[in-house]
Amino acid sequence: MLSDNDRSGPFWTAMRGDAPMPPAAATLGLEFIDADPEAGTIELAFTATDDFVNPMGNVLGAFLAAMLYDTIGPCVLATLGPDEFQSTLDLNVNFLEPVVPGRLIGRGRIVHRNGDIVRVEASLADSQGTVLAVATATAKVIPFGVTAV
């Protein structure tokens, strides 16, 4: 795990706002709130826009799954060095409540790491704290710059 002094590299540069967010993260309106690499936790915000809704005006679960994916990746990245990256191998989502467009909070937590394999859980909540969807995932730590899944 990293100390604050080790928060270097492209991930932290983007999270600090010193470089643009990656396009996918920007599309989901990702904003960094907080991370505790020692505890393996992260808190992010997303913006569900009117581009993400179904015919009833609710946010399609597709984009909730996307936000949970983009909570889990950063949760792992926050614990890695600048020469490491991560590849998400699987993502299992449960959709709990209907969601209206707006600001959503993603929280991730590393449950276990064994070698290069990391088990992560995440939740997505509205601004009142109601949990809307939850996910678990398996990620693999890989060298930075390797083309991965």
Place this chain on the structure above:
Amino acid sequence: MLSDNDRSGPFWTAMRGDAPMPPAAATLGLEFIDADPEAGTIELAFTATDDFVNPMGNVLGAFLAAMLYDTIGPCVLATLGPDEFQSTLDLNVNFLEPVVPGRLIGRGRIVHRNGDIVRVEASLADSQGTVLAVATATAKVIPFGVTAV
């Protein structure tokens, strides 16, 4: 299951191009290719744009999960009447190969239906037929217009 004569209602109107795609589907570049409601299968296309990529230029798995979600929903909807809709309860995705922006093909198949609960599987492939990601999901059939997960 429906005969072709029963292909009425808002789902088929959008799939035929007689009404705009729902916003979420449009964001993912969803295009209807074919469906066989008797067999419980569907084939759709999506467009992974540069808005969906990670820092390496690969399509973030977040958006592959979103496309698989939006293959599974239509797969179920294609088998329903115009007064029915569906709610996806869970989505389990395996990410198999790195993905570059472009046109992707989503294929869905209903594995089992027991009452209002439907088990669906889906895959996402590139234009060469290489399978990039696969998913399974549980969906619930609900009345059209009900606010659901």
